Amino acid sequence: MSNFDKIKSITIKQPLKLDCGKEISNFPLAYETYGNLNEKKDNAILVFHALTGDQFASGQNPVTNKEGWWNYAVGPGKAFDTQKFFVICANVIGGCMGSYGPGTIDPKINKPIGTNFPVITINDMVNAQHYLLDHFKIERLFAVAGGSMGGMQVLQFVSNFPNKAKVALPIACTASHSAQNIAFNELGRQAIMSDTNWKDGLYDGKTSNPDKGLAVARMAAHITYLSKKGLQEKFGRNLQERSDLKFGFDADFQIESYLRYQGSVFVDRFDANSYLYITRAMDYFDLTKQHGGNLSKAFKESKTKFFIISFTSDWLYPTSENKDIVIALNAIGADVGFVEIKTDKGHDSFLLDVPDFLSTIKNYLSATYININERRI
Amino acid sequence: MKEEFKVISKLIDEKSRVLDVGCGDGILMEYLLKNKVVDVRGLEISKEKVKKCLSNGLAVVEGNAEYDLKQFPDLSFDYVILSQTLQAFMSPENVIKDLLRVGKKVIVTIPNFGHWKIRVDLLFKGEMPITKNLPYEWYNTPNLHMCTIQDFYNFCNNKGINIFKTISLNGQKTSKITPSNLKYKNLISELGIFLLEK
Incomplete structure (x- = not known):
């Protein structure tokens, strides 16, 4: 860039x-x-x-x-x-x-x-x-x-x-970071580290990035930033550009689509290893x-x-x-x-x-x- | 400026640390900062009022005196002030105990339920009195434990709390309350101001 x-x-x-x-x-x-x-x-x-x-x-x-x-x-x-x-x-x-x-x-x-x-x-x-x-x-x-x-x-x-x-x-x-805080951060890190493109953290940053793992990490974290009431009021059970359930695993619900979008735009601006290091720093904070x-x-x-x-x-x-x-x-x-x-x-x-x-x-x-x-x- | 605040301010020595419990909009805190060299903090239960205080740069913590006084160490303030709030607590006795633990001296002011207008209201109308200081109806009043100057005086004596000064406030007029004029002052005072020590 x-x-x-x-x-x-x-x-x-x-x-x-x-x-x-x-x-x-x-x-x-x-x-x-x-x-x-x-x-x-x-x-x-x-x-x-x-x-x-x-x-x-x-x-x-x-x-x-x-x-x-x-x-x-x-x-x-x-x-x-x-x-x-x-x-x-x-x-x-x-x-x-x-x-x-x-x-x-x-x-x-x-x-x-x-x-x-x-x-x-x-x-x-x-x-x-x-x-x-x-x-x-x-x-x-x-x-x-x-x-x-x-x-x-x-x-x-x-x-x-x-x-x-x-x-x-x-x-x-x-x-002092709580057990729950650490747990959510660990979830995000595991998502990144489970992505085969992570390559023990030695991906080249150009051709292959652990984008999928990072996106999932972001999706999980994003939920923790919102309240149940806020989510319910904004999305409820609203469907995403469809009038009925499709009996599949596409994003039927608006909340799914929203989270997927949040994950996909995040990987364009953030480095997966930075996510690991910074969440670690937070977990160590006491x-x-x-x-x-x-x-x-x-x-x-x-x-x-x-x-x-x-x-x-x-x-x-x-x-x-x-x-x-x-x-x-x-x-x-x-x-x-x-x-x-x-x-x-x-x-x-x-x-x-x-x-x-x-x-x-x-x-x-x-x-x-x-x-x-x-x-x- | 409220006459009450002038009296309170006079009771406070320069360069002391003051905690205003139930500080409301922070008017008394502002008055003290303007007129005295003091370090003053506030505790207030209403979010709206806390925001107002903080917007003026006052060091006010949102909290309920019945629980949140616990966080202040023993004798951590030279003066703790409780202005016209004692009657609103679930347990005034415990709050007073905590005030005396946190403050070297405690200033308590109470709207006097023994004032003659209130007595007359109750006697002749047979209704719960509504006055300038006590503007609520019986069904919506936050004042759970009303008392008279005499009551509070008795309470302090029974609990072994030292009363250093008692001041009567009636309109703009202040006067000293002594054991010999207590019965009379209890009849004519709108407000009683007590300076206490454990």
Whole structure:
């Protein structure tokens, strides 16, 4: 894809010690920015993407030509108002939109690194993205924000760099991946690894890709992003371009057709090995365990203001898990706000047009920016 | 500004940590931030009100005081405020216990059911009273446990809770309540404001 030329990136020269024990250096980290960094350099927001996201949070993604994944939230006059704030978003390491990942070509063999890529963690992702602050010469971010895996990165970022962000917005996430979360991720990985085109992860990325496996992984995951009520209301038992059941295994139902479509468009933009690596990173995420079983300790050093948001119909990262983070923060007297937004749109709510959610973030950020500057808090 | 909030604000020392339980729209929190150097947090049950608070940048957590006070460690706030909400809980006794555990000092305000207008209403009309502070009908009121200033005073004494200050509020007028004027103040106060300690 020649459009990859349009991707901005920094090369991280310093060695980065990964949790798996390996060290990487001289690797690319692709990023995109929106809005302008002000003179005081106090208006930067680092946004972290979720499992299948990338650095193109807003506007048109130049590689896929699709809308940015957080187009509802990031842009002029939007929740993350780029007329006020400078939004930075990077592709995580392990990803497939220009950052160092399993799809990166190994010059020695002129083939993708594939499964020779080291297993990475949320901690590694965050440590790599921290170099962006040096790149932009930003002493302190105004905020870090993200939903789902992006929220996990928010938590890890504040834990690793306690005073590098004034505000933290972890949305629809968890401090520790649950057995159910791991189970769904494993289902996706098995779908990919069962595809004969996967070839132990050493497919060439051109002639043959484990597209079928990746599509099934996406279909399964997609169900977890929606609520039962949402699915029922949108599709019910509606039939797909037919008036009656066909007594076969074609997509009789609209929901089948919808999922197949979601799977088929996903493989055009995502690398199967990246899917394996990133879901692994999510599964390994356990901030509570990182701090000896006490989540509060993760935030002990921090003066960051937290604003945590969950959604009523999100059963993948339910309110109770988001609330555990609130409880851990309250236990150390941290500055924390929390609201559960009422919606039928499931886990995906954070990516969708949920006006209550978007307007609360918008108002919170602008009020907090003013409050901090007036030293009220 | 509500007279009640002025009185509450006067009871609070500078540079203290304050938790406003049932903070509503956050008006008292805003007032305290404007007039005092304090670190103030809120707990509120209504999603709509929590969103309003957060939209103003206030540190408010959505939750129910009957369950969610548990998450705050012992004596983690200098002051915990409960403004005109005690009567709405299933178990006011347990909530007060939790407030006294979380806060070094506790400020409780109660709409006084002993006010003479209420007594007159009940005596002559024989109907449940409806007033400015208690605007509900008996069948839709969220106020499950109404009490008088005298009742709350007795409650504190029975439970061994120290009352540091008791203030009567009647319209714009504030005055001190003492053991000797208690019977009279219980008749003329719309609101009782109590500063407590375990």
